[in-house]
Amino acid sequence: MPALKKFIFTTAELPDSAIHTLTTLSNGFISIRGVPELTETSTGTFIAGVYCDTPLFYRELVNLPRVVSLYVRLDGVPLVPSEEVFTLDALRGIVEYKAKLVARGGYLEYTGVRLVHAKRKEVVALRGKLVSRGVRGRLTLDLPVELNTCNPSVPENICVKLYRVVEKSADSQAVRVKVVSADQRYSVEFAAGAKSSRAALQAYAAGERVGFAGEVEVEDGSVVTVEKLVAASTAGEAASVLNAALNMDFNQLAASHSEEWERRWRELGLEAEGDEEFVDALYLNTFHLLQMYNSELPFFALPARGFHGHGYRGHVFWDTEIYALPFYLILKPEASRKILMYRCALLNAARYNAERNGCRGAQFPWESADDGFEATPREIPLDLRGERKVVIRTGELEHHITADVAYAVWLYHRYTGDDEFISQCGLALLIETARFWASRFEYDSSKGKYVIRRVIGPDEYHVGVDNSFYTNLLAAFNLQLAASYSRQAGDQPEGREVLSQLNVTDSEVREWERIAENVFLPRGADGVWEEFEGYLSLEDYTLPEGCIGEACVPEDVLARVEKTRLVKQADVVAGLFLLRHLFSREELSRNYEFYKRRTTHASSLSIPMYAGLAAYIGKLEEASALLRTAMLADLKNIYANTGDGFHVGSAGGAWTALLFGFLRLEENRGKLTVAPVLPPYLRRLRLTVNFRGKRYLLEVDGKRASIKELS
Known part of the structure; x- marks a missing residue:
């Protein structure tokens, strides 16, 4: 069991919005942002997979009713919290919130504890305790489910409600509400119950609230407690789930929830010793990555900012496959499988995307929601008249995500040996993405090579470029994978069936191989891989x-x-790190040195790739500094936008750099090999590594390392 300390946050150290992100609780079905229950907010509840059509952003996660509110008045006057302290107990998956409510004669001392249940996926629980310090009077408690939440739009003062209430009711035991998304694709039911140690709570349903309210006289030293249980369901089961939960008190629910979290940490086997700040960030990021996975869902659609805020509207990017999947692959492999099942479920939409763009096969969208169609906004207005706007070309031109999905299929199969997945879906993903690239490449007779014109690589400073190194490299690898896996599939009945269903011919496989062997990768005279054709001619x-x-x-x-060689984020370096086995150490080092001096790291996705490659080529001092920055991105609000949501790519990417750059985990002829080196601020690291259905205990202590199979 890790020696996990509790994470304490105050507004003296971080902005409110960043704290609310870092204290978000989720179980992969329900997610509750860490806004205090005492504070009014437009932030409500996210339910995984519940998206809706919306202006500008195509489809986004719906900001559903707020369920954790607890409002306090004294003699009719609303009380406002101050001196707030937030505590995340990551070992047990619980958030504690403390505040003072200043009132006539003194103040009320408030302590709230909340959880989003790890096993009972539909249940949210809140317990609040108020202690009077010199306060006397009539205390009014209001515990509503609020039905006025909305999705923030642009400009910032516009908020769009993406659901409507179709049913609401109240009786002596519970309040209930049913909402449907504005496009009527989804319905969600909520049911809530509440009780208090002293106040006689009465259920109500009025206006844009359903809930419980009551009054109690308090004097100095009075203690009032309340408990609120909420159930949410997309299957019409909220009432029955709530009834079952009401048979348990808060302590019982908290105990079963905490037991599950402690089990998860034991299973992970993670123990780290060293610099306190880095170790804290390692554990914090691990907690947030773990809590978003829900084993009960058929697939894992992991947004770029998690379920922690409105950043990127709940859309899924390449962050998931390239940056986050490797973490799950090694530490929670079933989650990595379900990440890929998300792409499997949306393969037909990807086929449509390719056809719409004049290509064959399947083209995955740059931004994806629940339906698999392109969700990237084309432009975002900066004022109500639309006179100022930002034009966005990534949905049109950033195509490498299709190869990123194929790369993730290969990586997953390489480390799990999951042949069943390949037969069920993986082979189809490789084939259809290869077909896209075969139609996207053009033959350039002047070069005698296949080229791709007008794309955006990972570096989004340069738009509409020809022959992006990263794009061409990963696309060629995609074609090679499809060819190799198709040839292997021909030797097995299940594989032959897939090939037959998809009408794969030997001539098509040979075409993939021919293109892959003749892809143009731009290179300078000094051996530096050119980010795109013409890049080295820029200022x-x-x-x-x-x-x-x-x-x-x-x-x-x-x-x-x-017009310059400045790079927004790891581009060539990203491609080299992902496919490091194809390049010499000298090539890797030469390109790392060239691009590190020209990369702004303006995206949080950049530094993890640089950290991983630097560690892999032995530049330990630089790699360690970079890893530290990547790991601390949210804990220290380094990019000043943690308030928009959790940086899944940075957290997962930091783990990827640690696993494959520092620990140097590699599959080699069916065996797992390690050649670990730790950053100087990490004295000891212990974790359970998953590889091809077996679990291994890896321990690194200074220069000593051991790995042994667990029974």
Whole structure:
């Protein structure tokens, strides 16, 4: 069991919004942002997979009714919390919130504890305790389910409600409400019950609230407790779930919830010793990555900002396959399988996307929601008249995500040996994505090579470029994978059936191989892989050491950034790290040195790739500094936008850098090999590693390392 301390957050150290992200609780079905129950907010509840059509952003996660509210008045006057302290107990998956409610004669001392149950996926529980310190009077308690939540839009003062209430009721035991998404694709039921140690609570259903309210006289030293249980269901079972939960008190629910979290940590076997700040961030990121997975759902649609906020509207990007999946692959392999099952479920939509864009096969969207169609906004207005707007080209041109999905299929199969998945879906993913690339490549007779024109690589400073190194490299690898797996499939009945269903011919496989062997990858005379064709002809500009973000770039340079060699995030370096086995150490080192001086790291996805590659090529000091920054991205609000949601890519990417860069986990001829080196601030690391159906205990202590199979 890890020696997990509790994470304590105050507004003296972090903005409110960042704390609310870091204290978000989820079980992969219900997610509750860490906004205090005493504070009014438009932030409600996320239910996994419940999206709705919305202006500008195509489809986004619906901000459903708020279920954890608890409002307090004294003699009719609302009390406002101050001196707030938030505590996340990551070992047990519980958030505690403390505040003072200043009132006439003194103050009320409030302690609230909340959980989103790890096993009873439909249940949220809250317990509040009020202690009077010199306060006397009539205390009014209101525990509503609030039906006025909405999704923030642009400009910031616009909020769009994406559901409507179709039923609400109250009786002596519970309140109930049913809502449907504005597009009528989803319905969600909520049921709530509440009780108090002293106040006689009465259920009500009025206006945009259903809930419980009551009054009690207090004097100095009075203690009042309340408990609130809420059940949510997309299957019409909220009432029955609530009835079962009401047979347990808060302590019983908390005990079973905490037992499940302690079991998860034991299963993970994670123990880290070293610099306190880094170790804290390691555990914190691990907690948030773990809590978003729900084994009861058929697939795992993991948004770029998790279920922690409205950032990127709940859309799924390449962050999931390239940055987050490796974490789950090694530590929770069934979750990585369900990440890929999300793409499997939406394969037909990807086929439609490809056809709409004049290509064959399947093209996965740059931003994806619940239906698999392109969810990237084309433009975002900055004012109500639309006179100022931001044009977004990524949905049109950032195609590498299709190859990223194929890469993830290969990585998953390489480390799990899950042949059943390949037969069920993996082979189809590889084939259909290869067909997309075969139709996307063009033969350039002047080069004698296959080329891809007009794309955006990971570096989004440069738009509509030809022959992106990353895109061409991963696309060629995608074609090679499809060819190799198709040839292997021909030797097995299940594989032959898939090939037959998809009408794969030997001539098509040979075409994939021919294209893959003749893909143009731009390269400079000095051996540096050119980010895209013509990149090395651009104005050169190098950055000061340690530059993170655009603050260290002069405004005049930023104004013409697309005409310079500045890079927003790991691009060539990302491709080299992902496919490091295809390149020599000298190539990796040469390109790392070139691009590190030109990358702003303006995206949180950048530093993990640099950390991983630096560690892999032996630049331990640089790698360690980079890993630290990546791991601390949210805990220290490094990018000043943690309030928008949890950086899944940065957290997962930091783990990916640690696993494959520092620990150097590798599959080698069916065996797992390790050659670990730790950053200097990490004295000891212990964790359970999963590989091809077996579990191994890996321990690294200084320069000593051991790995043994667990029974």
